[in-house]
Amino acid sequence: MSADTAPILTAPLSEATLARFAREVAKYPEGQQQSAVMACLSIVQQEQGWVSPASEQAVADYLGMPAMAVHEVTTFYNMYNQQPVGKYKLSVCTNLPCVLRNGGKALAYLERKLGIAAGETTADGLFTLQQCECLGACADAPVMLVNDRAMCSFMEDDKLDQLVDGLRAAEGGQA
Numbered sequence: 001m002s003a004d005t006a007p008i009l010t011a012p013l014s015e016a017t018l019a020r021f022a023r024e025v026a027k028y029p030e031g032q033q034q035s036a037v038m039a040c041l042s043i044v045q046q047e048q049g050w051v052s053p054a055s056e057q058a059v060a061d062y063l064g065m066p067a068m069a070v071h072e073v074t075t076f077y078n079m080y081n082q083q084p085v086g087k088y089k090l091s092v093c094t095n096l097p098c099v100l101r102n103g104g105k106a107l108a109y110l111e112r113k114l115g116i117a118a119g120e121t122t123a124d125g126l127f128t129l130q131q132c133e134c135l136g137a138c139a140d141a142p143v144m145l146v147n148d149r150a151m152c153s154f155m156e157d158d159k160l161d162q163l164v165d166g167l168r169a170a171e172g173g174q175a
């Protein structure tokens with residue numbers, strides 16, 4: 001059987017994970033458990049760092065929905081990691097308003113500084129670089145997010161240096 005035709009196995013979910021899922025499902029009316037799909041995927045990502053096909057299958061089984069429907073959610077939202085990522089995920093907005101104000105330049109600068117292309121992870125596992133859609137802060141362009149949480153505004157070269165060098169130093173590496 002080739003890898004393409006191999007069935008996707010279901011990742012086992014711990015009791016603690018199932019308890020967290022149940023708390024999310026309880027927020028919705030009976031029979032509407034599928035509404036918790038985003039929350040369940042977020043829980044999986046918090047615990048495992050990414051959402052594997054096996055985890056998608058497990059979430060689908062838990063919520064009683066097709067695995068493809070879960071996969072559509074995972075692939076629609078930029079915040080879900082579809083493969084393992086570095087400790088720091090740097091998401092640079094490359095939508096038009098940001099690109100008109102150096103968003104593309106910021107991405108290219110990070111690619112050179114980190115020695116990777118967008119979509120890749122540094123060999124030390126510290127940084128993953130990716131493009132993202134509008135973050136709703138166009139007036140602060142160029143804009144980026146660190147680990148889907150920390151918004152960074154006006155990211156010209158000097159601020160990108162400060163960010164990356166600061167994170168490297170915090171990890172005990174050379175700036």
Ligand code: FES
Pocket residue numbers: 093094095096097098099133134135136137138139141143
């Ligand atoms: S286009 Fe970049 S934040 Fe809106």
